[in-house]
Amino acid sequence: MPVHRLTPILLCLLHMWRTLTPVSSHPQHRRCQLIQQTACCNNGQLTSVPEGLPENIEELQLNYNLFETLQNASLLSYPSLTALSLACNNLSKIELNTFQDSKLLKSLNLANNSLYNSYEETSLALRKLSGLIALDLSENKLTDEMAALLLQNLTSLEYLNLSGNLLLRVDEASFRDLHQLKELDLQRNLIFEIDNAFDSSPKLQRLNLAFNYLPCLTDFHMIQLEVLNVSHNFIEWFISRQDLNDTFQLETLDLSDNKLLFFPFLPSQSNLRYLYLSHNAIKFYEHLADNDMFPNSTKTVEFYNFNKEINNVTAQLWDENLHGDISSLETLDLIGNSVEYFPKGFIQKMPTLSRLQMHTNCLRTLNLTSEQFSRSLYELDVSNNELSQISADKATLTTLGNLTYFNLSLNGLKWVPMGLFSSLQSIRSVDLSYNNIDICLSEEAEISMHTNSTCMNWKNVMSLRQLYLKGCNLKIIPNTAFAGLSLTHLELSDNPGVTIHQSIQSLSTTLQHLGLGNTHIQDIDFSHFQSLKSLNISKNFLLHLPHSLQNLNLKVLDLRDNRLSTIPSGQANALAPKLQTIFLTGNQFNCCQTEWFRTFEATNTIHMVEQSAITCKDLFLRTHRVENPQSFLCFDDGESIFWYILLFVPVFLFFTGVSIIVLLTFKPTLLQKSIKKKCLKPTSY
Ligand SMILES: *[C@@H]1O[C@H](CO)[C@@H](O)[C@H](O)[C@H]1NC(C)=O
Ligand SMILES: *[C@@H]1O[C@H](CO)[C@@H](O)[C@H](O)[C@H]1NC(C)=O
Ligand SMILES: *[C@@H]1O[C@H](CO)[C@@H](O)[C@H](O)[C@H]1NC(C)=O
Ligand SMILES: *[C@@H]1O[C@H](CO)[C@@H](O)[C@H](O)[C@H]1NC(C)=O
Ligand SMILES: *[C@@H]1O[C@H](CO)[C@@H](O)[C@H](O)[C@H]1NC(C)=O
Ligand SMILES: *[C@@H]1O[C@H](CO)[C@@H](O)[C@H](O)[C@H]1NC(C)=O
Numbered sequence: 098m099p100v101h102r103l104t105p106i107l108l109c110l111l112h113m114w115r116t117l118t119p120v121s122s123h124p125q126h127r128r129c130q131l132i133q134q135t136a137c138c139n140n141g142q143l144t145s146v147p148e149g150l151p152e153n154i155e156e157l158q159l160n161y162n163l164f165e166t167l168q169n170a171s172l173l174s175y176p177s178l179t180a181l182s183l184a185c186n187n188l189s190k191i192e193l194n195t196f197q198d199s200k201l202l203k204s205l206n207l208a209n210n211s212l213y214n215s216y217e218e219t220s221l222a223l224r225k226l227s228g229l230i231a232l233d234l235s236e237n238k239l240t241d242e243m244a245a246l247l248l249q250n251l252t253s254l255e256y257l258n259l260s261g262n263l264l265l266r267v268d269e270a271s272f273r274d275l276h277q278l279k280e281l282d283l284q285r286n287l288i289f290e291i292d293n294a295f296d297s298s299p300k301l302q303r304l305n306l307a308f309n310y311l312p313c314l315t316d317f318h319m320i321q322l323e324v325l326n327v328s329h330n331f332i333e334w335f336i337s338r339q340d341l342n343d344t345f346q347l348e349t350l351d352l353s354d355n356k357l358l359f360f361p362f363l364p365s366q367s368n369l370r371y372l373y374l375s376h377n378a379i380k381f382y383e384h385l386a387d388n389d390m391f392p393n394s395t396k397t398v399e400f401y402n403f404n405k406e407i408n409n410v411t412a413q414l415w416d417e418n419l420h421g422d423i424s425s426l427e428t429l430d431l432i433g434n435s436v437e438y439f440p441k442g443f444i445q446k447m448p449t450l451s452r453l454q455m456h457t458n459c460l461r462t463l464n465l466t467s468e469q470f471s472r473s474l475y476e477l478d479v480s481n482n483e484l485s486q487i488s489a490d491k492a493t494l495t496t497l498g499n500l501t502y503f504n505l506s507l508n509g510l511k512w513v514p515m516g517l518f519s520s521l522q523s524i525r526s527v528d529l530s531y532n533n534i535d536i537c538l539s540e541e542a543e544i545s546m547h548t549n550s551t552c553m554n555w556k557n558v559m560s561l562r563q564l565y566l567k568g569c570n571l572k573i574i575p576n577t578a579f580a581g582l583s584l585t586h587l588e589l590s591d592n593p594g595v596t597i598h599q600s601i602q603s604l605s606t607t608l609q610h611l612g613l614g615n616t617h618i619q620d621i622d623f624s625h626f627q628s629l630k631s632l633n634i635s636k637n638f639l640l641h642l643p644h645s646l647q648n649l650n651l652k653v654l655d656l657r658d659n660r661l662s663t664i665p666s667g668q669a670n671a672l673a674p675k676l677q678t679i680f681l682t683g684n685q686f687n688c689c690q691t692e693w694f695r696t697f698e699a700t701n702t703i704h705m706v707e708q709s710a711i712t713c714k715d716l717f718l719r720t721h722r723v724e725n726p727q728s729f730l731c732f733d734d735g736e737s738i739f740w741y742i743l744l745f746v747p748v749f750l751f752f753t754g755v756s757i758i759v760l761l762t763f764k765p766t767l768l769q770k771s772i773k774k775k776c777l778k779p780t781s782y
């Protein structure tokens with residue numbers, strides 16, 4: 098599907114190099130570059146269409162100039178023009194006869210101008226463009242009436258961009274003549290009402306209404322629409338017309354960042370594949386349907402249509418059929434809602450579901466057996482819920498053969514099914530961070546094969562590459578914990594005091610990222626980790642950088658919040674040529690041993706993150722920025738200071754002694770004088 102944006106600008110940049118070589122013998126305007134049939138005259142301070150370009154040019158780009166008016170005769174010399182772009186000028190007016198002879202013009206980009214000024218004359222000019230297919234009127238401060246007038250008679254228009262204007266409501270008059278319209282962008286207006294606005298555009302396939310003020314969409318019946326984006330509105334209800342027998346063509350529906358309380362009432366037959374519902378307040382209410390506690394509670398809600406003799410919409414609130422047709426769904430994004438459970442059979446209705454994103458909801462249990470997830474499930478994210486247990490029987494787990502990303506972090510998980518990970522044949526990434534879990538000791542692993550387990554076990558899970566165990570309160574990692582794995586990412590940070598022993602050594606050939614921040618590890622031998630690219634050993638009270646690091650090919654090294662006083666030159670020189678990013682803040686470096694800083698600074702390929710916040714202490718324990726060596730005084734190197742002090746101290750002691758003796762000798766007279774002065778002062782009454 099062609100999308101008409103400001104791509105011409107890009108095109109011009111891409112071809113800029115050509116201007117270095119004289120490609121064309123045509124007389125060129127000073128500020129234009131010619132590329133085949135395209136004239137690029139962007140950023141040229143132009144106020145009128147340049148003359149003297151080849152007569153047969155087909156595309157003319159005049160973006161980022163100083164046009165205020167496009168004049169009557171200005172395009173007369175270029176009758177072959179099919180695309181004209183005048184974005185980001187200060188264009189107020191297009192004169193009546195400007196397009197008199199532009200019969201071939203198909204694409205007109207007028208984005209980011211001031212067309213609100215003389216829209217009446219401009220609209221008369223546009224009317225001559227009977228063959229126009231794409232029109233960009235975004236960012237022009239247009240109101241409802243202005244837009245309606247400008248669009249009159251544009252019967253062949255297929256792509257229209259009205260984003261970033263001042264439209265408040267659209268109705269049947271707004272797009273009346275746009276019978277061929279396929280794509281309409283209305284984002285970032287102030288639209289709060291839609292009244293049959295799209296009925297005259299039966300071919301509309303893509304509609305973007307994001308960032309408006311719509312309070313609800315009831316009676317949705319645009320059967321031909323493929324993509325509907327109404328994210329970032331104030332929508333409380335989305336209700337499709339239920340009495341239509343046709344299959345809706347809808348494939349993508351974006352309702353994220355609204356105020357939905359209910360799962361949207363989708364068309365009863367559709368091809369919906371991508372449904373985005375993140376950041377609403379969606380819950381399921383099936384448990385209220387046959388509630389004995391509130392026998393007379395409302396079960397339906399009715400939407401009155403005051404305007405016309407159109408049917409009122411009645412919705413049975415607790416009727417599960419109102420979820421509509423979700424049988425083609427591949428992606429369901431419910432991030433940041435209030436879902437406590439899935440209604441019975443809900444997951445089962447999506448036999449091709451591939452991604453389910455439930456991050457930040459209120460799920461309490463997840464029974465994979467009863468939900469019956471699809472065999473195509475690829476990503477399951479149930480992080481940041483209230484799960485204390487996941488249940489599944491062995492047969493169920495083997496059906497999840499496509500599950501690749503499984504995110505269980507930020508729950509209160511205590512129980513997982515036996516052999517959870519070993520049954521998932523494609524599992525690649527498991528995130529168990531911030532749960533209270535343990536890793537099975539080998540004997541326990543045997544037991545957990547037979548019952549549900551309180552400890553996790555992933556021995557010999559061949560496909561697993563990424564394992565995140567941050568903040569799991571781990572105490573001991575058994576030596577065999579990672580046996581038989583080929584992990585590339587292992588995250589063990591935020592497990593203070595964990596005993597790692599030899600467990601990670603079995604990963605030494607494959608591991609690329611290792612997170613050991615805030616684990617209180619001291620000296621680990623990294624010398625065998627030849628594939629390691631990224632290492633986090635922050636927050637570990639380290640006094641020295643482990644020696645084994647310097648032979649690795651590290652690209653990223655996080656050393657924040659340790660107790661390093663220096664990095665010996667040998668290590669700095671060895672690390673510098675390989676490192677790309679290093680984190681060093683939160684250490685108390687010795688100001689007089691900061692050679693390493695100059696080494697890293699002189700290496701262009703290293704990025705020292707927050708470089709200006711790296712600090713050191715001088716002899717008098719004052720803090721300085723390492724990057725300003727002139728702010729602290731240092732002698733050649735740390736050791737020679739010692740000798741200066743040794744020399745200085747006896748001399749200082751000698752003079753102090755002499756001063757004290759002198760002082761004591763003269764003290765009585767001093768004392769008397771001061772007493773006299775004070776007491777003889779005349780006092781006032
Ligand atoms: C419409 O214009 C806006 C701003 O000029 C732009 O961000 C958006 O991508 C355009 N829409 C389409 C569909 O090209
Ligand atoms: C442009 O042409 C129209 C029609 O011929 C005429 O009415 C109008 O005055 C012209 N505008 C200018 C600025 O010449
Ligand atoms: C709109 O055009 C003005 C120049 O007329 C420019 O400064 C501004 O950045 C443009 N805005 C966008 C969103 O391109
Ligand atoms: C745009 O043109 C109007 C007159 O039509 C003028 O008042 C305004 O200052 C211009 N704005 C810029 C940014 O040049
Ligand atoms: C524009 O459309 C109106 C009806 O919508 C019609 O009366 C008028 O003749 C059309 N004008 C041109 C120039 O096609
Ligand atoms: C909907 O529009 C918003 C704003 O332009 C955009 O960020 C989002 O990606 C769009 N949604 C889809 C599914 O394309």
Ligand SMILES: *[C@@H]1O[C@H](CO)[C@@H](O)[C@H](O)[C@H]1NC(C)=O
Nearest residue numbers: 338339340341342343344365
């Ligand atoms: C839909 O089909 C049912 C029965 O198949 C029929 O009674 C009903 O009138 C149809 N509705 C429409 C709008 O065609």
Ligand SMILES: *[C@@H]1O[C@H](CO)[C@@H](O)[C@H](O)[C@H]1NC(C)=O
Nearest residue numbers: 388389390391392393394395
């Ligand atoms: C429910 O409605 C019935 C009949 O309308 C009435 O008899 C009953 O008292 C109502 N129950 C409650 C709890 O209001």
Ligand SMILES: *[C@@H]1O[C@H](CO)[C@@H](O)[C@H](O)[C@H]1NC(C)=O
Nearest residue numbers: 400401402405406407408409
């Ligand atoms: C819709 O409901 C209102 C209020 O009950 C009623 O006045 C109106 O006649 C109904 N319209 C239709 C078409 O049923």
Ligand SMILES: *[C@@H]1O[C@H](CO)[C@@H](O)[C@H](O)[C@H]1NC(C)=O
Nearest residue numbers: 464465466467468487488489
């Ligand atoms: C999970 O669902 C299955 C099938 O419905 C059921 O047999 C099993 O008892 C459930 N497990 C739990 C822990 O609820």
Ligand SMILES: *[C@@H]1O[C@H](CO)[C@@H](O)[C@H](O)[C@H]1NC(C)=O
Nearest residue numbers: 451452472473474475499500
């Ligand atoms: C597994 O998931 C991926 C990604 O969504 C998909 O491309 C692939 O077709 C799925 N495989 C099966 C067997 O469903």
Ligand SMILES: *[C@@H]1O[C@H](CO)[C@@H](O)[C@H](O)[C@H]1NC(C)=O
Nearest residue numbers: 486487488489512514549550
């Ligand atoms: C797992 O075991 C615990 C304690 O033995 C029990 O409370 C829990 O219900 C069991 N879960 C399953 C799914 O069997």
